[in-house]
Amino acid sequence: MKTTPTADQLNRLKATAKAAAGRAYAPYSKFSVGAAILTASGKIYSGCNVENASYGLTNCAERTAIFNAVAAGEKKLKLQCVVVYTPTDMPTAPCGACRQVINEFGPEARILSICRGQGHIASSTHELLPDAFGPANLA
Ligand code: THU
Numbered sequence: 801m802k803t804t805p806t807a808d809q810l811n812r813l814k815a816t817a818k819a820a821a822g823r824a825y826a827p828y829s830k831f832s833v834g835a836a837i838l839t840a841s842g843k844i845y846s847g848c849n850v851e852n853a854s855y856g857l858t859n860c861a862e863r864t865a866i867f868n869a870v871a872a873g874e875k876k877l878k879l880q881c882v883v884v885y886t887p888t889d890m891p892t893a894p895c896g897a898c899r900q901v902i903n904e905f906g907p908e909a910r911i912l913s914i915c916r917g918q919g920h921i922a923s924s925t926h927e928l929l930p931d932a933f934g935p936a937n938l939a
Pocket of ligand 1: 861893
């Protein structure tokens with residue numbers, strides 16, 4: 801599978817993730833996050849973090865984007881790339897829970913974290929979650 805998005809796809813992913821961060825519901829942390837995912841079939845889905853007064857029920861932007869794709873009918877969802885945007889000076893890599901969910905659908909995915917500042921983190925599922933537990937363990 802081709803795992804590197806084209807320049808055009810990357811631009812669209814970045815813009816989509818940034819726009820999604822603007823829809824974050826983060827009244828408690830005030831930390832807005834947007835995510836955009838590129839499927840192997842070339843579709844883009846987005847998500848933002850959705851917090852809750854019962855803090856532990858918060859859903860991160862990355863998981864919202866993935867669940868959004870599944871809920872939209874992506875029966876054989878395969879993630880090619882995940883882009884995370886935060887309106888901060890430093891980029892934010894996905895949390896542990898999101899790494900596990902990304903692995904479920906994108907063990908070979910590229911992961912790019914960008915921010916308002918100059919920095920970025922270019923990574924992969926393998927790098928962020930080595931020796932992952934996943935579907936193959938249950939096969
Ligand atoms: N958050 C995300 O949405 N994605 C991440 O990768 C890290 C954390 C959210 C969860 C919570 O709403 C806020 O950021 C602060 O933790």
